[in-house]
Amino acid sequence: MTILELREKRAKAWEATKAFLDSHRNDKGVLSAEDDAAYTRMEQEITDLGKEIDRLERQEALEAELNRPVNKPLTGKPMNGKEDTKTGRAADEYRQNFWNMMRSKAPMPTVLNALQIGTDSEGGYLVPDEYERTLVEALEEENVFRQLAKVIQTSSGDRKIPVVASKGTASWIDEEGVYTESDDSFAQVSIGAYKLGTMIKVSEELLNDSVFDLESYIAREFARRIGAKEEEAFFTGDGTGKPLGILTASGGAETGVTAASATAVTADELMDLFYSLKSPYRKNAVWVLNDSTIKAIRKLKDNNGQYLWQPSLVSGTPDTILGRPVKTSAYMPVIAAGAKTIAFGDFSYYWIADRQGRSFKRLNELYAANGQVGFLGSQRVDGKMILPEAVKVLVQKAGSAG
Known part of the structure; x- marks a missing residue:
């Protein structure tokens, strides 16, 4: 079932729940114990559908992230030099050496040198x-x-x-009157x-x-x-x-x-x-x-x-x-x-x-x-x-x- 279908199903369930609530309230505006139990079951269905919608939306976002291309298309001509112009902690070299450091028990001196900036x-x-x-x-x-x-x-x-803790205000001034200070x-x-x-x-x-x-x-x-x-x-x-x-x-x-x-x-x-x-x-x-x-x-x-x-x-x-x-x-x-x-x-x-x-x-x-x-x-x-x-x-x- 799609997210939209689940949302529509939840909306219909909510309409049915509202109708039940309106028709089963007594003259004091409350439900009997039996009707309250039925209402609680109906409301739980709405809550469960909401959780499933949230779950599917998170899954959809994750799949979109995982399906993004991992490589950039080749747009330049060969021999134009290295594409990566990032420096410091944004550089690919830093990233690679960082994770080498995290994985390796005894990193090479060159790895440590590359990590000095970070x-x-x-x-x-x-x-x-x-x-x-x-x-x-x-x-x-x-x-x-x-x-x-x-x-x-x-x-x-x-x-x-x-x-700004307090704002100044304007005031009405008589002709040739003095301006009131208000900062x-x-x-x-x-x-x-x-x-x-x-x-x-x-x-x-x-x-x-x-x-x-x-x-x-x-x-x-x-x-x-x-x-x-x-x-x-x-x-x-x-x-x-x-x-x-x-x-x-x-x-x-x-x-x-x-x-x-x-x-x-x-x-x-x-x-x-x-x-x-x-x-x-x-x-x-x-x-x-x-x-x-x-x-x-x-x-x-x-x-x-x-x-x-x-x-x-x-x-x-x-x-x-x-x-x-x-x-x-x-x-x-x-x-x-x-x-x-x-x-x-x-x-x-x-x-x-x-x-x-x-x-x-x-x-x-x-x-x-x-x-x-x-x-x-x-x-x-x-x-x-x-x-x-x-x-x-x-x-x-x-x-x-x-």
Whole structure:
């Protein structure tokens, strides 16, 4: 079944689910235990179809990547000299020698000489430029936050970002009156770099097997481990030894709505959250919430009787709430007392600073007794909310009763 067919099937299932919900609610607006169980089964089918659509879209993207030509066509005439004009860490020679170093227990002196340009301060080797882009892409695939935030590159030291703290205003002036002074005031946000690392162990047999794709394996593992830890910090980090997350009380997103219940969200509260965000931010705003919260708000309608959550029929287009895209993350809190369960806003005002180059170091002796070789992968990264008013959050009631 194609992705489009699955989307159409999910849309039909959603229409049937809505019809069932509307026709089986009692005079109090709730379902009986038996009807609620039936509704839950119908909703689970929608959730399962959504997961299958996401899976097929990822598979389609991977196949497109694998089917890309690996060689450039010959466009020049013979004897025109070498085509590769890249230098430094972008050069083919550097890339080849980097992976020779990763695979070889005792690299040749010529390999080490070629890697001098990419030696980092802690004795590791900076990954080749093109491979680094692969890592960044892998991180973005694994990490929903990188898809939404603004990513910048820093070299060394803190990056000072000027921010307008308050804007000047105009005023009416009488004839020959005095102009009222009203200047913008400026603040600055400082972004540094925190170290995030992981260790990957590979057996010597696999390492020496030329068929084993070491590059893809490391990129995939790096993305899975680092991406998950990054995303958690971008949401909930306290700024101590890690980035300052968007949900932190000081320096994070602003509270837009406090729910009347500790265990539920109403349609009016979602609309209040939508309009608590200033209109200039709303045009690029995205909803971010936990999968379990999506299930809780699927039953909600607006004042015209239209359901707030709408499934997408177009491949690559996300589902929507009140016409704005929906993204989910496991690191957004589930509905509970005092939890910040829904974020809505323009996440490009959260800046992620990558300290350019990711580094790998090979450990030959540490796991030699087990017939394994270790690889240390690390990067330096920071993240901060530049304008807190650009993202609003919904906070559940602090009490235990709803």
